[in-house]
Amino acid sequence: MEVKGRAPGKIILAGEHAVVHGAAAIAASIDLYTEVHLALRPSGQEDDLLEIDLKDMKLNLSWPCSQLKEVLGDCSGDTTLPRLCTSEKLDLLAGIVAEKKLPQENIQLSSGLCAFLFLYTSILGFKPGKAVVTSELPMGSGLGSSASFCVALSGALIALSEKLFLNANEKKIDLELVSKWAYEGERIIHGKPSGIDNTVSTFGNMIKFKKEVTKTNSITPVNSTTPLKMLITDTRVGRNTKSLVASVSERALRHPHAMSSIFDAINSISDELALLVESPAADQVAISEKEEKLMELMEMNQGLLQCIGVSHESIETVVRTTMKSKLVSKLTGAGGGGCVLTFVPTQLSAAVTENIISQIEECGFRCFTVEVGGSGLQVFSC
Numbered sequence: 413m414e415v416k417g418r419a420p421g422k423i424i425l426a427g428e429h430a431v432v433h434g435a436a437a438i439a440a441s442i443d444l445y446t447e448v449h450l451a452l453r454p455s456g457q458e459d460d461l462l463e464i465d466l467k468d469m470k471l472n473l474s475w476p477c478s479q480l481k482e483v484l485g486d487c488s489g490d491t492t493l494p495r496l497c498t499s500e501k502l503d504l505l506a507g508i509v510a511e512k513k514l515p516q517e518n519i520q521l522s523s524g525l526c527a528f529l530f531l532y533t534s535i536l537g538f539k540p541g542k543a544v545v546t547s548e549l550p551m552g553s554g555l556g557s558s559a560s561f562c563v564a565l566s567g568a569l570i571a572l573s574e575k576l577f578l579n580a581n582e583k584k585i586d587l588e589l590v591s592k593w594a595y596e597g598e599r600i601i602h603g604k605p606s607g608i609d610n611t612v613s614t615f616g617n618m619i620k621f622k623k624e625v626t627k628t629n630s631i632t633p634v635n636s637t638t639p640l641k642m643l644i645t646d647t648r649v650g651r652n653t654k655s656l657v658a659s660v661s662e663r664a665l666r667h668p669h670a671m672s673s674i675f676d677a678i679n680s681i682s683d684e685l686a687l688l689v690e691s692p693a694a695d696q697v698a699i700s701e702k703e704e705k706l707m708e709l710m711e712m713n714q715g716l717l718q719c720i721g722v723s724h725e726s727i728e729t730v731v732r733t734t735m736k737s738k739l740v741s742k743l744t745g746a747g748g749g750g751c752v753l754t755f756v757p758t759q760l761s762a763a764v765t766e767n768i769i770s771q772i773e774e775c776g777f778r779c780f781t782v783e784v785g786g787s788g789l790q791v792f793s794c
């Protein structure tokens with residue numbers, strides 16, 4: 413049996429980092445996807461390999477399932493109750509991955525491979541199989557490649573474990589369950605994720621997300637009344653979400669009151685932005701007023717992200733370049749490099765937009781546009 417999971421990346425319009433500390437954030441899916449094609453090897457075959465083929469990286473790795481079983485021990489459990497990967501198990505997984513001696517340029521994939529082995533063995537046990545992964549998302553640049561990988565993989569694994577497409581099984585995939593497993597994968601990659609990325613990648617569209625410690629997270633759909641056009645600049649400066657999230661937590665420990673005031677301010681920006689996006693605008697004057705307010709909120713958010721230490725020279729270059737044309741930019745995702753959003757007002761002519769793109773690209777960055785707020789996880793039988 414073979415299945416394919418396909419899950420989108422995301423942009424964060426407001427609230428990244430603060431969302432890890434309990435503030436609201438607004439995220440939307442984008443039309444760039446990660447696909448995981450998963451096939452079980454027919455039983456009785458001689459090789460008992462679990463194989464992963466990372467097409468974009470031209471990296472193919474495999475482990476005998478008997479070896480995985482010996483090292484990891486019993487991984488069985490109720491797949492409807494996603495479990496945390498303990499630090500002991502993570503050490504074992506890291507050891508299994510380290511044995512492969514990844515080339516230095518691919519070393520950042522180690523955490524993704526640990527998440528793969530954890531999710532696969534927790535959901536399917538030690539059944540031999542092969543996963544082929546492709547992604548349209550630049551990795552480690554703030555567009556949620558880690559979450560889209562974990563969501564596409566978890567979706568395919570759950571579809572296989574529940575034999576969703578076999579024998580006229582009409583049961584629909586349980587998206588909540590997929591998102592929870594993907595969160596456990598994100599935990600391996602990020603350390604302390606808020607859960608916003610796996611949620612928006614699973615459910616798609618635009619959401620307001622607030623992490624709750626004692627109860628379920630608050631997830632509210634945000635229905636935009638006007639199209640939101642975003643230009644994305646990939647600064648191509650590599651960074652790592654895990655270390656940026658950790659650096660913000662360390663700053664919060666050093667300056668608890670100041671940082672908590674910043675998180676409160678970001679929370680207010682997210683609340684206001686959600687209301688604004690949903691507010692009706694009947695004519696062009698109203699649309700332009702709405703866009704001005706939106707840009708002001710993004711500008712304030714970027715200023716606060718700089719305050720918490722996650723901006724970067726490359727991000728500031730994009731902010732300054734677009735400011736010359738009275739446009740507003742803010743980082744998206746963890747910052748420290750990676751991608752920057754520039755809001756494109758409806759009245760901006762194509763010629764001016766092209767000119768701004770050339771100015772940004774002259775700095776060595778890459779620009780592209782995305783559709784905001786499309787579908788979430790899709791699972792197909794192959």
Ligand SMILES: Nc1ncnc2c1ncn2[C@@H]1O[C@H](COP(=O)(O)OP(=O)(O)O)[C@@H](O)[C@H]1O
Nearest residue numbers: 520521524551552553554555556557558561653
């Ligand atoms: N297609 C993929 N295959 C394997 N691992 C992946 C894939 N996409 C992302 N990852 C993992 O996620 C990491 C990047 O995640 P992160 O630092 O959160 O940045 P972002 O989510 O913004 O792209 C990679 O270093 C890798 O470990």
Ligand SMILES: C[C@@](O)(CCOP(=O)(O)O)CC(=O)O
Nearest residue numbers: 428429554556605606745746
């Ligand atoms: C910084 C953060 O808010 C978003 C991280 O997104 P990304 O991995 O950089 O795409 C972390 C989180 O919410 O888990």
Ligand SMILES: [Mg+2]
Nearest residue numbers: 556558559653
């Ligand atoms: Mg990520």
